[in-house]
Amino acid sequence: MKLCMINDQDCSDICRLTGQLVERNSPNTDIFLKLCQQMSERCANECDHHKNIAHCDKCADACRKCVDMCREYEMAH
Structure with a gap:
């Protein structure tokens, strides 16, 4: 679970900076x-190891949405 939390924090930092x-x-x-x-893919995959934890389910979904948004932005620009 420690790796999952580290990935969550790292992913959040990278996503925030990317948005800026x-x-x-x-x-x-x-x-x-x-x-x-x-x-985001790494974070979602790690969260998938903790399927019965609500936070990890929500986090994995959010990370996958982020991957999709990044790809859509790249295609549009």
């Missing part, structure tokens, strides 16, 4: 979008 880069049209956005996708 997107907002300011940073030239580094593409790099962080890929990292955000990777971290």
Whole structure:
């Protein structure tokens, strides 16, 4: 469970920073979008190991939505 919590925090930090880069049209956005996708996938996969914990179920769903949003943004730009 410790790894899951570390992944949650790391993923949250990367997602927050990626959102900030997107907002300011940073030239580094593409790099962080890929990292955000990777971290979100890793986090969702780790949360899947804890299926009976409500927080992990919600977190995995949110992470998968984040992956989809990053991909959609990349395709649009």
